[in-house]
Amino acid sequence: MNDIKRSLAGLGCAxxxxxxxxxxxxxxxxxxxxxxxxxxxxxxxxxAAQRTGNLPxxxxxxxxxxxxxxxxxxxxxxxxxxxxxDTPRDADGHPDLSGSWGAAFPNPIGAPGGLRRDGAFEADQxxxxxxxxxxxxxxxxEYWEKVRQLDYSRVDVDPVYGCYKPIGVPxxxxxxxxxLKDKQIWLQNSVENGLRILPLDERKRDENDYQFxxxxxxxxxxxxxxxxxxxxxxxxxxxxxxxxxYFHSDKMEVTERFLRQGDLLYYNFTVKDPEVLMEPWTSYTxxxxxxxxxxxxxxxxxxxxxxxxxxxxxxxxx
Amino acid sequence: xxxxxxxxxxxxxxxxxxxxPARAHHSANAEFxxxxxxxxxxxxxxxxxxxxxSWWYVDVKGPDGKTQxxxxxxxxxxxxxxxxxxxxxxxxxxxxxxxxxxxxLKDPDPKTKLGFMRSITVNGKExxxxxx
Numbered sequence: 001m002n003d004i005k006r007s008l009a010g011l012g013c014a015x016x017x018x019x020x021x022x023x024x025x026x027x028x029x030x031x032x033x034x035x036x037x038x039x040x041x042x043x044x045x046x047x048a049a050q051r052t053g054n055l056p057x058x059x060x061x062x063x064x065x066x067x068x069x070x071x072x073x074x075x076x077x078x079x080x081x082x083x084x085x086d087t088p089r090d091a092d093g094h095p096d097l098s099g100s101w102g103a104a105f106p107n108p109i110g111a112p113g114g115l116r117r118d119g120a121f122e123a124d125q126x127x128x129x130x131x132x133x134x135x136x137x138x139x140x141x142e143y144w145e146k147v148r149q150l151d152y153s154r155v156d157v158d159p160v161y162g163c164y165k166p167i168g169v170p171x172x173x174x175x176x177x178x179x180l181k182d183k184q185i186w187l188q189n190s191v192e193n194g195l196r197i198l199p200l201d202e203r204k205r206d207e208n209d210y211q212f213x214x215x216x217x218x219x220x221x222x223x224x225x226x227x228x229x230x231x232x233x234x235x236x237x238x239x240x241x242x243x244x245x246y247f248h249s250d251k252m253e254v255t256e257r258f259l260r261q262g263d264l265l266y267y268n269f270t271v272k273d274p275e276v277l278m279e280p281w282t283s284y285t286x287x288x289x290x291x292x293x294x295x296x297x298x299x300x301x302x303x304x305x306x307x308x309x310x311x312x313x314x315x316x317x318x
Numbered sequence: 319x320x321x322x323x324x325x326x327x328x329x330x331x332x333x334x335x336x337x338x339p340a341r342a343h344h345s346a347n348a349e350f351x352x353x354x355x356x357x358x359x360x361x362x363x364x365x366x367x368x369x370x371x372s373w374w375y376v377d378v379k380g381p382d383g384k385t386q387x388x389x390x391x392x393x394x395x396x397x398x399x400x401x402x403x404x405x406x407x408x409x410x411x412x413x414x415x416x417x418x419x420x421x422x423l424k425d426p427d428p429k430t431k432l433g434f435m436r437s438i439t440v441n442g443k444e445x446x447x448x449x450x
Contacts, residue, residue: 208400211403212395212406213367251406
């Protein structure tokens with residue numbers, strides 16, 4: 001019922017603004033079209049959502065703060081997703097993060113053949129994606145050339161290139177499935193080595209954890225209010241933080257945050273690596289919606305690297 | 319049907335047994351002279367911190383000034399950590415450490431000597447890895 005009321009109110013609001021636009025357009029003759037375009041653009045977001053401060057998990061200390069009301073495409077997209085329904089809670093009162101978490105959101109620029117022309121991005125896809133990155137880890141100056149080298153080298157410098165290569169935390173991003181039960185949390189990413197099982201019993205960090213060299217880190221989970229926080233140490237220096245050549249040292253520490261609101265799961269992570277980064281880097285906030293009828297997860301067929309040379313440009317990633 | 323199964327099982331078992339000695343978790347006594355033990359001191363040049371056993375590479379300078387390369391087999395990465403060894407924060411490639419070892423019955427090649435690491439001394443503290 002509330003949903004209907006809300007959408008009715010939204011519709012009324014849109015109608016009001018549309019009328020105002022028409023009045024304005026008829027009042028000003030020259031340059032009116034440009035102005036109208038701006039207003040229509042602004043209409044797509046409710047006014048309250050035009051600052052990243054409204055983004056869940058965005059109260060984390062970071063130097064990433066877009067100037068003024070400009071919102072990165074990634075954050076803008078997340079802000080447009082509205083939670084539906086109540087947040088289920090476990091016996092302790094914490095949000096129950098259990099569920100299958102999917103990213104099957106409607107494409108903001110429509111299906112292929114609409115705004116997005118077929119094949120429009122493919123020719124220089126990585127160049128486009130680099131240009132769209134508003135939030136990058138700040139490396140120490142002596143590593144800038146290394147990042148660039150890794151980014152623009154052959155595809156096989158990427159540690160996930162090939163078969164059975166773990167992606168690791170945090171590059172594997174939001175888990176596809178979560179089970180929260182019996183003071184444990186199971187987090188499963190559908191990638192190689194993608195399962196983490198962490199106790200949720202307020203235990204302390206084992207000092208030995210720092211000596212491990214792992215892809216997923218030695219995780220320690222706890223609640224901060226409604227947010228589940230997983231702090232991980234003991235990483236190797238093989239995995240990357242992203243495809244753009246974002247390497248890290250084996251002294252890296254990662255903090256992941258999970259916040260459930262209704263049927264949405266918000267996720268971000270902070271990477272602390274004083275060996276190579278100037279300052280801790282906090283990722284975008286990512287969003288997933290619960291999948292009400294999850295499909296069976298099938299065993300992956302055997303992987304064969306025979307065709308890799310044909311599938312990817314062997315010379316350049318860029 | 320049952321007969322077929324028995325034959326198949328027997329064949330599978332035979333295959334397994336052929337493969338077994340190479341795959342088995344080998345006994346230290348088969349490869350190393352565990353009755354002998356002595357200490358070598360040298361520069362750590364490389365650690366392969368892999369399962370099932372880690373491999374340590376040490377260059378030991380002899381009294382004649384010549385360098386002898388040693389390759390030491392040790393515990394699994396997790397095993398080493400559980401022994402209290404700070405593999406990431408206290409051990410550094412290029413630094414000198416002492417190892418109490420048992421030598422191999424047969425060296426892998428004329429240039430390299432093979433041994434089993436019984437203990438390692440880091441910053442004056444001896445970490446007993448395994449008592450054979």
